[in-house]
Amino acid sequence: MIIEVKNLKKEYGKVKAVRGVSFTVEEGEVFGILGPNGAGKTTTLEMMEGLREVGSGSINIDGVDVCKNPDDVKEIIGVQLQSSAFFEHLSLTELLKVFRDLYSTRRDPHELLKEVGLSKKAKAQVKELSGGQKQRFSIAAALVNDPTVLFLDEPTTGLDPQARRNLWELVQQIKAKGKTIILTTHYMDEAELLCDRIAIMDNGKIIALDTPQNLIDALLKRGFKKKMPTNKANLEDVFIDLTGKAIRD
Amino acid sequence: METKHPHHQKRWLAYKTLTVASVKMYFRNRTAVFFTLFIPVMFILIFGAFNSTKQSSFKLTIVNNSSTELAGQFTKALEDNKNVFDASQNNLDNAKDLLDKGKTDLIIVVPTEFGSFDPATQKLKNAEIITYYNKGQPQAGQAASLVIGQIVSGFNNQITRTPVIFSVNSQGISTHNLTYLDYLVPGILALSIMQLGIFSIAFAFVSFKSTGALRRLFVTPTHPISFIFGQSVARFLIAFLQIGLLLGLSILVFKVHVVGSILNMFILAFLGIIVFLMFGFAVAGWAKDENQAAPIANLITFPMLFLSGTFIPRDNLPVWLQKVTGILPLTYLADAMRSVSTLGYSLWQVRMDILGLLIWGVVMFVVTIKVFKWE
Numbered sequence: 001m002i003i004e005v006k007n008l009k010k011e012y013g014k015v016k017a018v019r020g021v022s023f024t025v026e027e028g029e030v031f032g033i034l035g036p037n038g039a040g041k042t043t044t045l046e047m048m049e050g051l052r053e054v055g056s057g058s059i060n061i062d063g064v065d066v067c068k069n070p071d072d073v074k075e076i077i078g079v080q081l082q083s084s085a086f087f088e089h090l091s092l093t094e095l096l097k098v099f100r101d102l103y104s105t106r107r108d109p110h111e112l113l114k115e116v117g118l119s120k121k122a123k124a125q126v127k128e129l130s131g132g133q134k135q136r137f138s139i140a141a142a143l144v145n146d147p148t149v150l151f152l153d154e155p156t157t158g159l160d161p162q163a164r165r166n167l168w169e170l171v172q173q174i175k176a177k178g179k180t181i182i183l184t185t186h187y188m189d190e191a192e193l194l195c196d197r198i199a200i201m202d203n204g205k206i207i208a209l210d211t212p213q214n215l216i217d218a219l220l221k222r223g224f225k226k227k228m229p230t231n232k233a234n235l236e237d238v239f240i241d242l243t244g245k246a247i248r249d
Numbered sequence: 250m251e252t253k254h255p256h257h258q259k260r261w262l263a264y265k266t267l268t269v270a271s272v273k274m275y276f277r278n279r280t281a282v283f284f285t286l287f288i289p290v291m292f293i294l295i296f297g298a299f300n301s302t303k304q305s306s307f308k309l310t311i312v313n314n315s316s317t318e319l320a321g322q323f324t325k326a327l328e329d330n331k332n333v334f335d336a337s338q339n340n341l342d343n344a345k346d347l348l349d350k351g352k353t354d355l356i357i358v359v360p361t362e363f364g365s366f367d368p369a370t371q372k373l374k375n376a377e378i379i380t381y382y383n384k385g386q387p388q389a390g391q392a393a394s395l396v397i398g399q400i401v402s403g404f405n406n407q408i409t410r411t412p413v414i415f416s417v418n419s420q421g422i423s424t425h426n427l428t429y430l431d432y433l434v435p436g437i438l439a440l441s442i443m444q445l446g447i448f449s450i451a452f453a454f455v456s457f458k459s460t461g462a463l464r465r466l467f468v469t470p471t472h473p474i475s476f477i478f479g480q481s482v483a484r485f486l487i488a489f490l491q492i493g494l495l496l497g498l499s500i501l502v503f504k505v506h507v508v509g510s511i512l513n514m515f516i517l518a519f520l521g522i523i524v525f526l527m528f529g530f531a532v533a534g535w536a537k538d539e540n541q542a543a544p545i546a547n548l549i550t551f552p553m554l555f556l557s558g559t560f561i562p563r564d565n566l567p568v569w570l571q572k573v574t575g576i577l578p579l580t581y582l583a584d585a586m587r588s589v590s591t592l593g594y595s596l597w598q599v600r601m602d603i604l605g606l607l608i609w610g611v612v613m614f615v616v617t618i619k620v621f622k623w624e
Contacts (some may be wrong), residue, residue, distance in 0.1 A: 048469075049468060051467055051468065065408045071470045072470075074468060074469060074470040075470050077468075079468035080460065081464060081465060081468065083461035085461045085462045085465070086307050086462060086465065087270065087274055087457075087462055088274065088276035088278070089278055090270060090273060090274060090277075091271065093272070094273070097266070098267070098270045099465075099469060101262045101263060101265075101266035102259075102266070102267075102469040102470065102471040103259070103465075103469065103470065105530075161518075195395050205409050
């Protein structure tokens with residue numbers, strides 16, 4: 001068990017954003033947090049990342065108490081933010097060097113760029129990258145400190161099907177290296193494919209937590225039937241079949 | 250490949266890295282560099298070209314209506330001061346015509362009773378010297394009036410001691426050999442410092458906020474104050490570069506006289522940057538995005554641009570406005586830099602201006618702390 005969240009709460013004035021959230025994450029797991037907008041996902045994540053003060057409850061990441069030592073937890077986690085810009089006028093290598101110098105553990109920028117398939121863009125600036133490349137670079141920047149836990153916040157939002165598949169592969173590669181990954185997404189196919197377990201949040205609470213297959217089985221047990229007969233392929237399969245899997249950068 | 254480093258070393262490295270990154274970002278931003286370095290140079294080029302014709306000295310026309318010996322000596326004293334004035338005699342009508350055409354800068358009318366003896370009081374008659382200058386060129390007129398005033402007071406002093414024999418002491422006026430550019434350049438230096446401090450920080454920093462670049466720093470263990478430090482150092486560097494460039498150009502190309510110590514100019518510039526950076530961070534810290542920062546930054550700088558005596562001496566303003574504008578931070582900085590540059594004052598002699606700047610620094614520090622929001 002690498003992450004333990006116990007009875008986590010957060011209020012903004014009268015608004016109860018997070019109302020008692022508890023879960024644990026095992027080492028090497030990809031853990032998905034799903035939920036409609038305003039469900040409390042972001043607040044929960046931000047408290048775990050040491051970005052927001054914990055209202056009440058406790059968070060422990062790899063033995064570090066986040067409430068007491070938010071800066072220590074930042075040393076051992078990597079965060080890919082939903083919409084974060086990087087400094088202008090600096091190359092990808094320079095940016096990775098800047099970020100790496102802010103940590104005690106520092107990885108080699110060239111190696112990181114190679115891992116995310118951006119070696120050729122080492123001297124380019126972020127504004128010259130495509131959407132998929134930007135996301136991959138953002139993940140590289142989250143790995144500069146060789147983190148134990150990696151947070152990915154909607155990493156494929158706005159990407160074309162090819163770039164999404166490419167990013168899924170990258171996430172699976174990172175998982176294969178033994179990293180624990182916390183992932184949020186609005187795409188259920190993505191969650192189903194990548195996540196070992198999923199927590200579904202609504203109104204500041206976790207309303208379901210299990211493996212994707214168990215969640216599906218539980219729904220079917222309750223007598224659920226799809227209204228439309230399922231095709232053996234969907235439109236995305238058609239799209240990929242016609243345009244190929246090759247990434248377009 | 251990865252390396253581990255002890256904690257204190259990490260903190261130092263974070264400051265260094267963010268400083269180097271800030272400097273790189275600034276100097277690679279061609280638009281910003283252009284505006285900070287070349288706009289003030291343009292100012293000086295334009296005003297330099299305007300004023301190049303009367304670089305040497307003021308043209309002075311004397312209208313001598315008195316036939317006394319004293320009047321003759323006074324007139325001669327003015328004419329002999331060739332390093333200050335280009336003086337000639339004429340009658341009043343011709344002199345006014347010359348003034349209209351811009352062929353003379355100042356007319357001095359020596360009244361009939363000047364130097365004549367009043368038998369009733371056993372003293373020299375009280376004589377008022379009248380000067381005319383073109384209202385369109387108040388700087389020229391004022392500078393000249395100042396010099397004339399000094400000569401006249403020198404005369405008066407000597408008259409009270411020995412009624413007849415005197416010589417004009419030109420020592421006191423040699424430092425006042427002031428051209429408009431001599432007056433203008435220290436003001437432009439101060440103005441550039443203000444613009445750099447307020448605009449470059451307000452806009453750059455607020456864009457780090459609105460784009461999320463600053464937020465990216467929050468997820469690292471570094472305290473963001475190290476980034477504020479780095480950003481500030483970048484501004485100090487560019488400010489010194491700017492001051493060096495402007496001073497060099499002014500002295501070498503436009504023959505601007507910098508009487509005081511260049512080092513003191515830089516020390517004042519340093520102080521000025523601190524104060525105006527504080528304004529910049531207050532604006533950037535308060536504003537959410539560029540749309541909020543722009544009007545506030547303009548609201549702060551615009552009045553100072555015109556009311557701090559950069560282009561036109563504040564003496565021309567109404568008295569109440571002189572008092573109000575006297576406490577503006579740009580006024581303190583421009584006055585101090587001008588006193589050092591044109592009068593050769595020491596830092597001690599401009600201590601009141603320095604005090605004013607320090608007070609502004611403290612006030613703005615408190616304001617910045619109060620209004621600053623990281624997000």
